[in-house]
Amino acid sequence: MTARLPLLLTIFPAYQAWDLYQLVANGATYHVLTEAAATVAFLAVLYLVIRDRRRAAREFDELASSAKVTERASQERNDDARQTTRDFLLSMQKQFDAWKLTPSEKDVALMLVKGLSLDEIARLRESGSKTVRQHATNVYAKAKLEGRHQLAAYFLEDLLVGAPAVR
The missing domain is CATH 1.10.10.10 (Winged helix-like DNA-binding domain superfamily/Winged helix DNA-binding domain)
Known part of the structure; x- marks a missing residue:
């Protein structure tokens, strides 16, 4: 669906422009106004969809970045815990030797x-x-x-x- 979206977004305005041209050429004023309003409404909806998709992509990137930071911090804590355990066991072994x-x-x-x-x-x-x-x-x-x-x-x-x- 996402791959076809740019094609659909190109075809509809082109069709609307051709339709408006036909109506203007034939002089149907009321119909021209309704078609123009439909085109403006479509462009407004298109703008909102694009804006929301960009915002969602930005938020997803921020979330992914935050997840990576959290994962790195967790890994560092795990590494620190493993090192602490190794140090503790080493100190125990030294005491056992003593x-x-x-x-x-x-x-x-x-x-x-x-x-x-x-x-x-x-x-x-x-x-x-x-x-x-x-x-x-x-x-x-x-x-x-x-x-x-x-x-x-x-x-x-x-x-x-x-x-x-x-x-």
Whole structure:
């Protein structure tokens, strides 16, 4: 429809002009006036349609531009969040190193901070519950903490005030 619009908008005024010429040549004054009024009305409607289409196109471009800005801002926030998470995990790993945790103890400690139960950790690590319990006990002893709540609080508290201090 949009591709045919310019053709239709060209043909109608041309036909109207030819029709007016025929009427003027034959002297039908009343009919000339009604045809002239119809042509003026058509041109007014045509102007309004073109104006509204241009405004709609402009508003669409503004909306598309706004959507791109919003998408970029969202992507930047996501990138910042990913970087913050990487930084937090890196600081946790540094603290685990400072506590001299073994790789298995580090793995268990991370899952404890995430809130997993000992049974869930055992299933994920494909190891026994007693082994995981022993790793957790070792983590608490090396960190000089009394349990999983203090371990989680140690890192989560630092999220609110800054990077964790290495003990």
